[in-house]
Amino acid sequence: MRKSKAPSTRRGEIQNLFNNYASGQTTLPASSLLGFLHKEQMELDADEAAAESLIEKYEIEEKAVESQCMTFEGFHRYMESKDCCIFEQTHTSVYQDMNQPLTSYFISSSHNTYLIGDQLVGKSHLDAYVSALRRGCRCLEIDCWDGPGMEPIVYHGYTLTTKILFKDVITTVEQHAFEVSVYPVILSLENHCSKEQQEVMAHYLTSILGNKLLDVRLDHQTTGDLPSPNFISFGHSKDSQNSCENTSMAEKKARKLAKVSGKDFVLHNQRFLSRIYPAGSRTSSSNYNPQEFWNVGSQLVALNFQSPGLPMDLNDGRFQDNGGCGYVLKPAVLMTSERCFDPSCSQRGIPPTHLLLKVISGSNLPLPKSGKTLDPFVRVEIHGIGSDCNRKNTSTVKNNSLNPFWDTDMNFRISVPDLCLVRFCVRDQTGFLSSDFVGQYTLPFSSLKKGYRWVPLWSRDGCSLDPASLFVFVWYS
Template sequence: MKKSKAPSSRRAEIQQLYQCYASGKTTLPACALLRFLHKEQMELTANEETAESLIDRYEIEETARESRCMTFEGFLRYMESKDCCVFDQAHTSVYQDMDQPLTSYFISSSHNTYLMGDQLVGKSHLDAYVCALRKGCRCLEIDCWDGPDMEPVVYHGYTLTTKILFKDVITTVEQHAFEVSAYPVILSLENHCSQEQQEVMAQYLISILGDKLLKTPLDHPTTGDLPSPNKKKVVVAEALSDLVVYTTSVKFISFSHSKDNQNYYENTSMAEKKARKLVKASGPDFVQHNQKFLTRIYPAGSRTSSSNYNPQEFWNVGSQLVALNFQSLGLPMDLNDGRFWDNGGCGYVLKPAVLMSSQRSFDPGCSQHNVKPTHLLLKVISGSNLPVPRSGKALDPFVRVEIHGIASDSRRKNTHTVKNNSLSPHWDSHMNFNISVPELCLIRFCVRDQTGLLSSDFVGQYMLPFSSLKKGYRWVPLRSRDGCSLDPASLFVFVWYS
């Protein structure tokens, strides 16, 4: 008898599940598949029809398909498909209420959008705008300065960054604004131009953007609220007074001053240090301020290498425009990507109710939230096809699971390290977390290669909102440092929460 090839560890895991539900039979009938969907995958709305449609989709063997059964090969194909992804596939399209005022959303926002590198000698490039827009970014920054021949230019003032023409930036925005999202784009114009060149800018905005430019207030009841994202247009922010309709920038003085004096169409921009002080000193006031007004947070000027702060601390108080350097890879951009995969990647994600309640004040700095915490159990079972480093040496991989939320919910746990196995490492590691405000949390699975006693290298990661986490046996599609798919590299996990 020919000896069959030993199944890789993930196949062994899936084989076990399959046999458990096939109860000794050679194939899995639709009713047993349905039992698996209900019991393990918590797909409670699944019915006989759901099971049969999965058989039609994933079973290749004719006879099995005709008798409404699944072979192991079909079951494996299903278990490694989008239908078993850890990210809820219903959230890959716009599913949230898009008729709330703009203040009710987190809005994907970029800082110094024109830069491809650092803020001192980096290159300004139109591609940077294209990249940001293709990532679903909805708030772009344009630093405008007087240029030769009455042509305004865009660059980082008083530095050696290269210059690009303002008219080319607006043309690029016009071409790419609605490629991946139909919802409004906010242009944050940092304006250093003379009166004459401001007029040139205004002309370009009107002539290039045409009807995509919002020039007059939209018809909506005068509730003293900003319009909703459903009013799909390009919006211009923070400059050129005649064209600013909804987002006039004003200096922030204090929360009580804003309460008494700020208009709903005025927003405040502040650097991370000032914002961080306000979060620490008066978190609940900040949350309430952001129920009524738009707040834009941007990285400190001292970050000359264009590094980023952790955006989570400002989402925790409901700031809508938490602006990051999109060209700088690492954890902050992973968090931003994870936050905005949600709601179809449209760049607008509804803030959770806890940040919008006028009855109960929310303090992200406090760990007791008078609610029973959510208990999350994650079992990191195995990995598959992990990318091997350039040296070609097999990895010594471990998985770090991180929870990012309010301070008291944020923690991380590691599996043990598996020696010398990139193809099918097996951890079978159980992790328990108690989470008091899950609706603000992001979960990150990060695979690392143990290179020394205390050192490890990044291999791949995946970040998603807790609210998009599916229960049951799931696979986690790994991404590279720059957010690209590392397919077929993935993790196999079991998720449960109550």
């Protein structure tokens, strides 16, 4: 790809944008800033009052503020602010309709929540529940077994994982359930206890959770009669099961159903809740790709939260939407019965969305523990229905972690954007075909802002790598 003559630092790139709209002047009038907002940032609702508000917010030179102008330093502060983040800032608060039946939402869900390691010899720990809840998880799994002294215990049965007390788990949940979200927490109890210890469990649930516990059946007119553990067929569920009953199935069975009966699976998930969990063969507590089950509308796509990697990156990206409350409204394509949607088929009759991403540069990329300078490149991935999945790479920049410059255009054709996640992954080229993870950021396509934007980077375990970031240009139609 031909490289344009452009500055090698982000500050220089921002200076060029400033110069283009300042028309040779040393300051940017509010009217010119408004032109930038309209033409480059596609913030078409902005008016001159909005431009003046940005000047007051980011400009510190008094004379400039008085004359309703912005210096380059003020413009630079604005371009590095959350107002120019790639993630739509109105989506950092709850903005979706929260009055729909539970079946209408993707719900952040964890598997074997008690584990902080693998499911054979790993540790069970209360901190795992705290961590999941603080990440917005709204469905927790608790595997319950008879314990000594009539005290039910929680651990991965028939393994060497350590054990914790059921009453301590419930106490921890009560303390932390609503720290980051006011919306319901679903306790998925895998109950292996005797009748006597089940009574002890019931006592702890009622005495510890008190009035936070829903202990009566809800009469909800809009949901009809939520499928039983005997998941026989979609037709049987429709005719015989109550909406208040939940289907839980392993990934292999769910994957087969999604492949051979995609339309029916989508329709099933309009009425019933379905929970998908990782295969028992995943002894290292690895995860499947959750996107394949969101594609058919499954609400409770449960992952091992203690296992970092692509699946958890996608989960974090999906659920940072809607204020990080753990509930995200499913897109309309999964909720309509008028046109049967099958994610395994190409979407005929729907005009595709064309996405242009220009990956311009990076800034302050974290060095590896070895201290070696990076040879970074950026991989952009689209995760959605099968025909929309795609990924493209920039070229590699040698020996530059401070301000690598790529200036690479990437074009994607997307048929169902409302289901898509966009993932930016920075990698360090370590060999001809090998590379190491540096940082990533994932967000829903529906939260993607147009224009010149900066992309924050997160570590493998989902923590901020600030000030590390990317600088990009986004356009779609």
